[in-house]
Amino acid sequence: MKYIRKKINLENFTIRTIPKSVLIKNSEGKTVIDENNPKYYYGRIPEYKIDNEGNFLLNSFGQKIRNTINIDLYLTHKFDDMGIFSDNPYTPKTDTLTTKPQGFNSFTYGRLAGAPVNFYYTSPNSVSGYTDDGLLQQVKSYRKDVNGDDVYVPNLNTSDNTSNVFSGVLSEDNEKTIYKIGANINDINNSGINYTTFKNKFTKTKDEYGFDRSYKTTIFSVDNSGWNETNVSLSASTKKEEYLGVVFKPEVDSAVFINRGIADIFERHALLSEIKTTNDIDTNRGGFIRI
Amino acid sequence: MATGNYGTIRPADVSIDDVEIYYSYTPNRESITNVELFPLDPAEVLIPANNPDNVTEIFGGLYTLKLPTSVFGTKGFYNIIIRPKQIRTTIQDCSVLVDNQDVKGIVFDINQIPIDLQNRFENGNLVGYRVEYLKEQLGTGQDKIQNLFRIITSNNRSLPITQNQGNSNASVAYTFNDNSTSVFCTVSPSSAPAIKPNAIPFIGNPQQNVIITNTFFDPVMLEIEMVEFDDETLAYALFSNQTKSLEDGIYTIYNFGNQIYRQYNLYEVKDQFTGKPLFEVREQKFTIDPTKDFDEITDF
Numbered sequence: 001m002k003y004i005r006k007k008i009n010l011e012n013f014t015i016r017t018i019p020k021s022v023l024i025k026n027s028e029g030k031t032v033i034d035e036n037n038p039k040y041y042y043g044r045i046p047e048y049k050i051d052n053e054g055n056f057l058l059n060s061f062g063q064k065i066r067n068t069i070n071i072d073l074y075l076t077h078k079f080d081d082m083g084i085f086s087d088n089p090y091t092p093k094t095d096t097l098t099t100k101p102q103g104f105n106s107f108t109y110g111r112l113a114g115a116p117v118n119f120y121y122t123s124p125n126s127v128s129g130y131t132d133d134g135l136l137q138q139v140k141s142y143r144k145d146v147n148g149d150d151v152y153v154p155n156l157n158t159s160d161n162t163s164n165v166f167s168g169v170l171s172e173d174n175e176k177t178i179y180k181i182g183a184n185i186n187d188i189n190n191s192g193i194n195y196t197t198f199k200n201k202f203t204k205t206k207d208e209y210g211f212d213r214s215y216k217t218t219i220f221s222v223d224n225s226g227w228n229e230t231n232v233s234l235s236a237s238t239k240k241e242e243y244l245g246v247v248f249k250p251e252v253d254s255a256v257f258i259n260r261g262i263a264d265i266f267e268r269h270a271l272l273s274e275i276k277t278t279n280d281i282d283t284n285r286g287g288f289i290r291i
Numbered sequence: 292m293a294t295g296n297y298g299t300i301r302p303a304d305v306s307i308d309d310v311e312i313y314y315s316y317t318p319n320r321e322s323i324t325n326v327e328l329f330p331l332d333p334a335e336v337l338i339p340a341n342n343p344d345n346v347t348e349i350f351g352g353l354y355t356l357k358l359p360t361s362v363f364g365t366k367g368f369y370n371i372i373i374r375p376k377q378i379r380t381t382i383q384d385c386s387v388l389v390d391n392q393d394v395k396g397i398v399f400d401i402n403q404i405p406i407d408l409q410n411r412f413e414n415g416n417l418v419g420y421r422v423e424y425l426k427e428q429l430g431t432g433q434d435k436i437q438n439l440f441r442i443i444t445s446n447n448r449s450l451p452i453t454q455n456q457g458n459s460n461a462s463v464a465y466t467f468n469d470n471s472t473s474v475f476c477t478v479s480p481s482s483a484p485a486i487k488p489n490a491i492p493f494i495g496n497p498q499q500n501v502i503i504t505n506t507f508f509d510p511v512m513l514e515i516e517m518v519e520f521d522d523e524t525l526a527y528a529l530f531s532n533q534t535k536s537l538e539d540g541i542y543t544i545y546n547f548g549n550q551i552y553r554q555y556n557l558y559e560v561k562d563q564f565t566g567k568p569l570f571e572v573r574e575q576k577f578t579i580d581p582t583k584d585f586d587e588i589t590d591f
Contacts (some may be wrong), residue, residue, distance in 0.1 A: 001509065001510045001511070001512060002511045002512070003513075004511060004513045005516075006514070006515050006516070007515075007518055008515055008516070008517055008518070009519070009520065009521040009523070009524065010364060010366060010517050011523075011524050013364065016546060016548070016550035016551060017550055018551070018581050018584075031581060031582050032580075032581070033581050042551075043579075045364040047360060066359055066361075067359070067360040067361075068357035068358055068359055069359075069360060070355055070356070070357050070358075071355070071356040071358065072353065072354070072355050072356075073353070073354045073355070073356055073373070073511060073513075074302070074352045074353055075303035075373070075508045075509070076302060076352065076508065076509055077300070077301050077302070077303040077305075077507060077508045077509065078509050079298045079300070079301065080298045241480040241481075241484075242480075242484045244479070244480070
């Protein structure tokens with residue numbers, strides 16, 4: 001329920017004109033108002049709109065126009081959070097389809113009755129492109145050669161979590177350095193991001209301030225397993241009444257936020273408006289809220 | 292598992308036919324009488340704005356409330372409530388679907404609904420409507436069951452089917468049929484929570500009176516204080532034109548359009564025996580002297 005308060009001055013609707021037609025001479029010869037004249041409205045608010053002579057204004061249909069006090073409103077429709085979906089088992093349609101319809105794309109087609117889960121699988125693929133050599137620093141050893149240049153040691157794991165993650169050089173020659181970032185320690189060849197930084201090829205570009213910038217040309221590539229039995233399943237998506245209104249807000253893991261400080265009187269209220277669950281107290285702004 | 296969908300606030304594009312408006316009036320804030328509400332016809336007082344790019348399309352959100360001066364022309368406080376239209380009817384039956392015995396619902400008879408509102412009861416049109424319940428024994432105090440409501444999640448014309456339950460017992464269940472005049476509505480909540488499977492929520496009883504309300508917009512309450520003075524009228528006294536008739540002592544204040552706003556008689560009260568002046572008086576004059584027209588006085 002929205003509550004609106006308004007103050008309206010009736011004087012804006014009160015007639016202050018005195019038409020000549022309502023003026024008469026009294027017995028003393030003095031000009032006075034004939035208050036019984038139907039065109040006399042001085043000091044009153046007429047039910048219908050009138051002109052300065054006290055005549056009714058008419059619309060295009062010849063009808064009198066009702067005198068109204070107009071107030072503009074903005075009506076809204078609040079649509080509340082409807083609650084989380086729950087995955088429910090379902091009985092699949094029999095006569096399971098054996099071939100995909102022509103042009104079937106699981107992302108645009110959505111659910112297709114009778115389609116088995118493997119219709120939604122996609123082939124492994126690889127993504128590659130060019131980048132800068134900024135990550136090369138992460139895989140260098142602590143040693144330097146006689147020229148003072150960094151030494152890259154193949155198979156030296158430089159990650160912070162050496163028992164699970166491999167980040168390091170795979171091979172190096174006079175032309176290039178090949179290295180991995182974030183690979184599974186047990187499957188280095190098929191996981192993580194593969195980088196190849198060329199020693200004698202450079203890429204020139206301009207930074208955000210317009211200054212020239214140059215770095216060793218680097219190619220990255222990463223293999224994607226696609227959608228398969230490990231990450232796709234089919235289930236009925238339903239909403240349980242007991243979860244009505246229970247939702248999780250989108251969680252943004254941001255490393256940087258701006259504290260507007262106590263100088264802004266709205267800051268503390270704005271912060272609280274972002275808190276809807278007790279879980280938010282722990283996670284909001286990376287744990288910024290403290291009790 | 293998907294995490295769910297999120298709410299929003301959108302401009303309402305509700306039809307005037309789905310709105311009802313009430314108002315109350317009190318001359319001051321100290322009134323000791325109960326609030327008495329009077330209806331207003333939304334078709335006469337609420338006008339939706341049209342999209343300037345397409346005049347046959349509602350703009351959305353923006354409505355103009357045109358309050359008739361014949362009703363709202365008195366100094367005091369008016370409370371105006373604009374809320375979704377209510378439909379009052381009786382539950383014909385509470386039952387289940389023949390093919391889905393675990394789907395419970397309430398049944399309405401379309402013929403009991405006023406003709407101009409019957410289209411709301413066509414298949415799917417009641418989704419999102421709110422059902423509130425009246426007590427089965429009316430006139431025993433508060434007739435409405437307070438703080439209880441259900442939301443309609445589906446409605447379809449349905450035909451009652453008598454089912455043999457054995458032992459000479461029979462029950463009625465419903466099957467969808469567009470030729471029927473009964474409407475089967477599922478409501479939420481109507482299923483028991485997982486933690487207490489037998490605690491089935493109340494959805495109503497046959498012959499119980501209910502109030503069905505659309506949820507097309509959020510209700511609005513306006514408190515309008517009608518006043519006789521504001522900054523503008525006070526400025527008349529300070530800055531607008533004035534005349535004082537030396538012949539008859541009529542003091543006239545004009546508004547900024549040079550129309551007579553107030554007139555006063557100026558005179559002195561003297562001792563009747565000595566003639567000694569006692570008071571200078573300014574007394575408001577309610578019979579306006581039209582010869583004090585400012586434009587005529589200053590037209591020389």
